[in-house]
Amino acid sequence: MRVLVTGGAGFIGSHLVHALHQKGIPVAVLDDLSTGKRAHIPPDVPLYQTDIRDLNAVLHAFQDFQPTHVAHQAAQASVKHSVQNPCKDAEINLLGGLNILEAMRATGTQKIVFASTGGAIYGEVPEGRRAPETWPPKPKSPYAASKAAFEHYLEVYRQTHGLTYTTLRYANVYGPRQDPHGEAGVVAIFTNRLLHAQPVTLYARKEPGDPGCIRDYIHVEDVTRANLLALETNLEGTYNVSTGQGRTTEDVLYTIARALGTTPRVTYAPPRDGDLEVSVLDPTQLQAHGWRPQVPFEEGIRRTVAWFREQTQR
Numbered sequence: 408m409r410v411l412v413t414g415g416a417g418f419i420g421s422h423l424v425h426a427l428h429q430k431g432i433p434v435a436v437l438d439d440l441s442t443g444k445r446a447h448i449p450p451d452v453p454l455y456q457t458d459i460r461d462l463n464a465v466l467h468a469f470q471d472f473q474p475t476h477v478a479h480q481a482a483q484a485s486v487k488h489s490v491q492n493p494c495k496d497a498e499i500n501l502l503g504g505l506n507i508l509e510a511m512r513a514t515g516t517q518k519i520v521f522a523s524t525g526g527a528i529y530g531e532v533p534e535g536r537r538a539p540e541t542w543p544p545k546p547k548s549p550y551a552a553s554k555a556a557f558e559h560y561l562e563v564y565r566q567t568h569g570l571t572y573t574t575l576r577y578a579n580v581y582g583p584r585q586d587p588h589g590e591a592g593v594v595a596i597f598t599n600r601l602l603h604a605q606p607v608t609l610y611a612r613k614e615p616g617d618p619g620c621i622r623d624y625i626h627v628e629d630v631t632r633a634n635l636l637a638l639e640t641n642l643e644g645t646y647n648v649s650t651g652q653g654r655t656t657e658d659v660l661y662t663i664a665r666a667l668g669t670t671p672r673v674t675y676a677p678p679r680d681g682d683l684e685v686s687v688l689d690p691t692q693l694q695a696h697g698w699r700p701q702v703p704f705e706e707g708i709r710r711t712v713a714w715f716r717e718q719t720q721r
């Protein structure tokens with residue numbers, strides 16, 4: 408197996424690159440470094456600094472590295488930016504993704520594992536329920552729509568060109584190397600702000616002062632393990648990658664504060680435009696294939712906090 412990880416210099420992709428590298432599996436990264444960093448990946452892993460919107464450059468990387476498998480993590484990954492610029496979102500997430508599929512077809516690459524979004528694709532999940540993969544996608548943002556559309560293209564390429572794919576619909580992923588300066592990734596944002604003794608804003612679910620929206624937080628190591636399972640076995644189809652447990656934003660905040668031994672200064676704000684109230688996903692299907700989330704939330708937060716603390720001390 409030879410794996411090309413698109414977006415491999417980013418938060419999630421870089422964890423997968425390290426895991427493949429540690430296993431001795433030949434791995435290369437295709438990334439334009441728009442949000443990713445060279446320093447996130449081992450120095451001896453080849454990097455094709457390439458925009459997936461550039462078909463010729465993508466083809467060159469495939470012809471040069473000759474991957475058997477692709478882990479497609481590269482994306483415009485911000486819901487907010489997708490609302491501001493839906494054309495750019497579709498150029499990267501849909502047309503860029505099609506360039507990857509065309510390059511696979513041209514070079515006979517066997518399998519793709521696609522990083523989709525469970526956190527956005529199902530829309531609002533009724534409280535107390537967990538969205539299974541069988542629920543039809545109800546995108547509420549251009550980002551979710553482009554991810555859902557690309558899922559359909561994967562199935563079309565399977566039927567017409569015999570391409571093999573696994574779609575992994577991630578819940579809310581957190582862990583070391585997540586960008587703390589975006590508007591998403593609440594664990595990274597809160598951790599960074601508390602470490603610098605800055606106040607945090609807690610957006611309400613309904614009314615300012617409530618504990619905030621409910622999300623399903625999954626540690627990046629568990630997401631990496633799901634990708635390895637999809638790459639190393641004949642797993643095909645579409646799977647949620649989640650814990651199945653919902654947590655409020657306030658719960659997340661105070662778990663981080665406890666891990667840091669600090670008391671947060673909190674500004675309670677009204678609901679944020681476009682935020683889903685509840686998103687919790689059912690992980691039963693992937694569990695039937697032997698995958699389990701192995702990092703309990705408190706432990707995952709401790710490890711994430713330790714990593715951010717180390718960065719600030721450098």
Ligand SMILES: NC(=O)c1ccc[n+]([C@@H]2O[C@H](COP(=O)([O-])OP(=O)(O)OC[C@H]3O[C@@H](n4cnc5c(N)ncnc54)[C@H](O)[C@@H]3O)[C@@H](O)[C@H]2O)c1
Nearest residue numbers: 414416417418419439441442443458459481482522577580
């Ligand atoms: N973080 C989450 O909670 C989450 C949840 C669901 C799905 N996802 C998906 O997981 C994948 C990885 O997300 P992440 O959180 O690690 O984000 P990230 O921004 O850290 O990683 C994305 C990577 O893709 C690269 N990239 C962006 N545009 C590119 C382009 N045009 N050409 C080549 N490379 C490009 C970036 O430089 C970056 O390294 C994305 O597909 C995202 O949509 C993430």
